[in-house]
Amino acid sequence: MGKKWLLFLLVIACSMAGQGQYTVTKVIGHVTKKNGEPIVTGTVINDNDELQYSSPNDMVRAIVPGKGIYVFNPGPNAEKKQNRIVEVLRSTMRVRSKEGYLSGRNSSMETVPDAFDLSMGDNKKILVADTNRYLFDHSRYPVQDGSRFVLQINRDNDKPLIRVLETQGDTLFIYSQDFSPGRAPATTQAHFILGYYSKPKRSTEALTEISPYFDSSGDMTTIIKAIVRSEKKNDASSLQSEAYAEVWLDLGKPSDIDFQRVFSSEFAAGR
Numbered sequence: 001m002g003k004k005w006l007l008f009l010l011v012i013a014c015s016m017a018g019q020g021q022y023t024v025t026k027v028i029g030h031v032t033k034k035n036g037e038p039i040v041t042g043t044v045i046n047d048n049d050e051l052q053y054s055s056p057n058d059m060v061r062a063i064v065p066g067k068g069i070y071v072f073n074p075g076p077n078a079e080k081k082q083n084r085i086v087e088v089l090r091s092t093m094r095v096r097s098k099e100g101y102l103s104g105r106n107s108s109m110e111t112v113p114d115a116f117d118l119s120m121g122d123n124k125k126i127l128v129a130d131t132n133r134y135l136f137d138h139s140r141y142p143v144q145d146g147s148r149f150v151l152q153i154n155r156d157n158d159k160p161l162i163r164v165l166e167t168q169g170d171t172l173f174i175y176s177q178d179f180s181p182g183r184a185p186a187t188t189q190a191h192f193i194l195g196y197y198s199k200p201k202r203s204t205e206a207l208t209e210i211s212p213y214f215d216s217s218g219d220m221t222t223i224i225k226a227i228v229r230s231e232k233k234n235d236a237s238s239l240q241s242e243a244y245a246e247v248w249l250d251l252g253k254p255s256d257i258d259f260q261r262v263f264s265s266e267f268a269a270g271r
Contacts, residue, residue, distance in 0.1 A: 020047045020090075021224035022062035025069065026250040029058030036085075041250075042222040047090040053078070056085060061097065061250065065230040069097040069246060096100040109256040112136040112149075112172055113207040116194065116252055125213040125252030127220060134172045143167050146199040151178050151210075154191040171257070179212055213252035214215065220247050220254055221262050228263075228270040236267055 024043045033110045034050040039060060045051070051060070053074045060072040072094050078087035110117070115134045117126045141147070150173055153161040161182055166173040175264050192210040197203075226244045240263050247254055 001046050020064065022046070022064055022070075022089075023230060024060055024062045025226060025246055026061040027059070030054040031058050031060055040170075041217070041219045042226065045089055047088075049089045051087055051089055051092060053085040053087070054083070058085075063226050063230045071097055072095045103200050109135055109260075112141065113194070114255065116208040116210060116253070121248050121253060123252055124211060126210050127215050127247065127252035127254040128174070128176050128212040129215045129218075129220065129255075129258060130176050131258070132174045132176075132255040134174070134255055135170055135257070136167075136172050138170060139236045141196050142257050148197050148199075150195045150204065151207075152193040152195055153179070153181060154193065154202075155181060156189055176214055176216070179214075215251055219251055220259070221266070223247050223250060224259075225266045225270075228266045239267065 022045050024039055024041055024045065026041060028040055031054070032052045033039065033045070034052065037043075039045065039051070045060075045062065051072075051074075056074055058074065061069060062072065064070050070091045072089070074085045075088050076094040077091070078085045080086070098101060109115075112134050116126060118126075136149075138144075141149070143149075149165040149167065151163040151165055151174070153163065155161070163178050165178060166175075179190075179192060189227060192212065194207045194210055195204045198205070221222055223246055224243045228239065231239055231242070240260075243263055244254075244259060247259065
């Protein structure tokens, strides 16, 4: 009986080891598990999970340990139940996500306004966490003379709202609440422009327009943690590039300072 029981346990262990486990980094549409649990950034799914899609255009991006990142969509043979498309994950169509389009990115920190340049990425959003830090050049943008960075909020049928931004030393701070439309309804369409007001010149220069993605749930940390935990390589530089590219693609371009702070912490914890 002892040998048979041991053999049974080994079979179960091998079966469980053979099941692919994936950590979700992005969801487009509304996808749930069979029990109704919504699939969001950080959700762990496996080959045996039945996914329920709200439409054929729904998409799930997930990390496959040791293999990279894949995109999952409902396949042509998926079963339709009422208003849902149901399919077991192992049968779902999957495509390897493109990699390395930012792998050659310089690891040095970008300064304002280059830190908001989106020309290299497919996602044209800027990731806005609760606190976001950006380096700036004092010789180009002096603030000791009373000059300052500002965020201008333009809304339809209303006067522009100007927010003065905080600086400390060579660091510009932008907070998520800086984007608040004030007393305007939250649904009011707004456009955000980062500017620099020169006190000696008494004029404001528009530096860049910001289209924000508000990361209120800590999705950047979740993605970085998932990549660090799922990858076995110890090359911090290449792992950082991979994590940076995934964060930008899934959420938006992050602050270099805050991204590197989170990455360094998660990399150290995962080793």
